[in-house]
Each structure stands twice: as structure tokens, then as C-alpha cells.
Amino acid sequence: MNVNLYEQLQACIADSDNINNLDDETVDFLYKKKIIVEKDKDDLFLLNYQYETDRSTYSKNVLGLTIAPTLACNFSCSYCFEEHKRKISMDERTENAIISFINNHQESRELHLNWYGGEPLLAIGTIERLLDKITNGTTLKFTKHNLITNGFLVNDRVISLFKKYPLNVVQITLDGKRERHNLIRKTKADLPTYDKIIDNINRLLNEFDNTCVHVRVNIEKSNVGDYYEVANELRKMYDGKRLVVYPGFLRIDNEEKTAYSCRSMDRKDIAELMFDAVNKKVINESLYPQLFCSKTCAATRQCAYIVGPEGEVYKCWNDVGNPERVVGTIHGNKIINRTLLNKYIVGSKWYHDEACRKCFFLPICNGTCAWYVLRNKYENGKYDLCTCMQKSPGMLEKCLETYYEMNAE
The missing domain is CATH 3.20.20.70 (Aldolase class I)
Known part of the structure; x- marks a missing residue:
């Protein structure tokens, strides 16, 4: 990605209307790769996940x-x-x-x-x-x-x-x-x-x-x-x-x-x-x-x-x-x-937990232990149940950088 496109995408994060400043070919590519999605996609994704x-x-x-x-x-x-x-x-x-x-x-x-x-x-x-x-x-x-x-x-x-x-x-x-x-x-x-x-x-x-x-x-x-x-x-x-x-x-x-x-x-x-x-x-x-x-x-x-x-x-x-x-x-x-x-x-289902539903990492999460969910929910437990490696501070960047270096060789 060149610097110009990077800066344009940063502007889109700040204001989604800035997507109109990108050329059609780039927008089509970003949609195809799901780097950007329609506004209702998250809700539809959650419904599908819950169904599965x-x-x-x-x-x-x-x-x-x-x-x-x-x-x-x-x-x-x-x-x-x-x-x-x-x-x-x-x-x-x-x-x-x-x-x-x-x-x-x-x-x-x-x-x-x-x-x-x-x-x-x-x-x-x-x-x-x-x-x-x-x-x-x-x-x-x-x-x-x-x-x-x-x-x-x-x-x-x-x-x-x-x-x-x-x-x-x-x-x-x-x-x-x-x-x-x-x-x-x-x-x-x-x-x-x-x-x-x-x-x-x-x-x-x-x-x-x-x-x-x-x-x-x-x-x-x-x-x-x-x-x-x-x-x-x-x-x-x-x-x-x-x-x-x-x-x-x-x-x-x-x-x-x-x-x-x-x-x-x-x-x-x-x-x-x-x-x-x-x-x-x-x-x-x-x-x-x-x-x-x-x-x-x-x-x-x-x-x-x-x-x-x-x-x-x-x-x-x-x-x-x-x-x-x-x-x-x-x-x-x-x-x-x-x-x-x-x-x-x-x-014990993840979709009853608002923190899980809103979590950026939900699609790559392997879920939480139901036994501990019940202890937190019904037995005054305070266990940290998240098992997603990439959610640990700084870990997503380390994983992506390492992956990039491995494939750039």
C-alpha cells in the first residue's frame, strides 16, 4: 500500500463519507476483500454467527x-x-x-x-x-x-x-x-x-x-x-x-x-x-x-x-x-x-455477552470455557476468560508483522 492510499483510508476511518474521494477501482477492490463493508454487515455477520x-x-x-x-x-x-x-x-x-x-x-x-x-x-x-x-x-x-x-x-x-x-x-x-x-x-x-x-x-x-x-x-x-x-x-x-x-x-x-x-x-x-x-x-x-x-x-x-x-x-x-x-x-x-x-x-453462549458481541476479534476467537462462564455469571467469579492470542496488548501487530516478513522473503 502506498502512503497516499494509506492516508486516504485513515481519513475514511475518521469520516466514512471520505470513501467518495477514492477511485471506483480501489473501492471495488476494498469491498471485494472486505477491507471495507456496508454499514449493516456487522449486524448480519453476528446473526449468521449466532445461527451457526x-x-x-x-x-x-x-x-x-x-x-x-x-x-x-x-x-x-x-x-x-x-x-x-x-x-x-x-x-x-x-x-x-x-x-x-x-x-x-x-x-x-x-x-x-x-x-x-x-x-x-x-x-x-x-x-x-x-x-x-x-x-x-x-x-x-x-x-x-x-x-x-x-x-x-x-x-x-x-x-x-x-x-x-x-x-x-x-x-x-x-x-x-x-x-x-x-x-x-x-x-x-x-x-x-x-x-x-x-x-x-x-x-x-x-x-x-x-x-x-x-x-x-x-x-x-x-x-x-x-x-x-x-x-x-x-x-x-x-x-x-x-x-x-x-x-x-x-x-x-x-x-x-x-x-x-x-x-x-x-x-x-x-x-x-x-x-x-x-x-x-x-x-x-x-x-x-x-x-x-x-x-x-x-x-x-x-x-x-x-x-x-x-x-x-x-x-x-x-x-x-x-x-x-x-x-x-x-x-x-x-x-x-x-x-x-x-x-x-x-x-453460557457468547452472544449473551455484550463484550463478546462488540469485540473486534470475535471472528477469530475460539470461544470461552462454558464452565468458567457459569462461575463468573452465577458464582461471583471474576475470571479473565478471553483466550484470543491476538487480543493481548501488541500481539496482533507482532503476528501480522511476522506473517508479512515470512511471506515477503
């Missing part, structure tokens, strides 16, 4: 099911938010109720299935029986299959089962580099776990040709460097493999449980790390803002459920094991807490 969000929310084409076959765990992590969970496991009555529950969703055509816990691999027998029953006793097309595990219990039986029923993604968490991880993530017998988990990651990558392993590296302000060390170590070991290593930003509450504590990374810290990691190609993402439309998760989708070992139903993974957050039961398909269900599906 609602369409995803209320679609019944896909049944999303996260199953926690047990709330027990083989680890004794010092920070565990699951400490209040009862160590219960699923019985055959609940297994059969899950099959009936799936079959009752006659409008659904696909099944997206996640295994969760506790540690789900402690209940490998339940998982095996359920997979057999789902395959032989339901008609939904099995299109996504994921496992969330601490990665310690991978053995011959696990490998054999998931060769029979392939996984799309296995998610495993590390609490930083070896020393920190072993200090935090111990077995019940107080044994270190890092090297065993790394060995099992290696086995998963070698045994499964089409399964992607996602390694989440938990970080807070005190161990930011751990992410780079672990990511670089694993990338050297498994270069070219189906491995994604990403930072897990620990959301540590203050004592009042109304906001993040000073140990948690704030928006600027997170934005700087993400920018640096993408720029160094540690994370395979684009620095250029991308259009992102569907703003839903299991918590806000009508046809997505988390089922606990007793058949209790939750809307968010963070609620599992908390009896006050149960919204229903698969035994008889009963809704127990309609108020909480409505808060998740309706009350």
Missing part, C-alpha cells in the same frame, strides 16, 4: 459420548482436583443402560466416543465389554474414538484392544520435565512415573499407525521453560511421528475460588508463549488470524454427554464426580437438574 453456533448446539447428527468407567486412579498427584471422587467403577447394569441410551438417540447418525476417568485404563475390562456392545448392539457409525489417560498402564491387553477398536487420539499429560513430573505425578506407592510414560508413548506411536498422540505439558509461571524442554525432547525422539506436544496452562484458583491465583499464567503470558512457540515452529499453527465459527463444546451441545460409572450424566468434564453437578441419569433417561443443564446449553 445454535445449529452446532442443537444438531443431533452426532452423539458425543464421554464415558468414565471408573473414578479410581493409580496416581496420587499433589494438586489433583479429583480428590473428592469416590473410587467407584461401572457395573454391567450401567453398561447395558449406556447401550439403550445410545439407541434412544435415533436421530443421530455418528458416534464420537471418549474414554475418561479417574484413570480409564484401570477399568480396561469395562471398556472392552462396552466397545463390543456398542459395535454389536448399536447402529451409529463410529467416527471418532479418543482416550484420555495418564499413560502409565499401557500394556499388551490395551494395545490388543485398541488395535481391534482403533483410536483417533490418545491424550497423555506430563507435569513438566522429568524432575518436576516425578515430584508431582507419583503412583500410590510413591514411585516416579515419567520414564514409564515416555516408554508407553513410544509404544503407542510404534504400535498404532493411524493414532495421534497428544501430549499435554502442564505449566504455570514457575515452569514455563519445561514446555520447551519436553516438546524439543519428544520431537527429537519422534520426528515425523503422529505426535502433538502442547502447553496445558494450569488454571489455579485463588483461596476464594473467584479468580486465578498469581501462580497461573495471565493472558499476556500465554499469548507471548504461544507467539514464541508458533514462531519457533514448536507448535504447528499459523500466526495469521483464522476465521473460527463453531463455538461449542460438550458442555454447550444438546447431544453431548459425560457419563459417570453409576450412569450419572454431566455436561462438563470438570464436573465429573461432583454430585451437585449431575444433570441427569441414563437409567430411565431422566433429567435431574434442568437449571444447570439450561445454564450450560443456553446461559
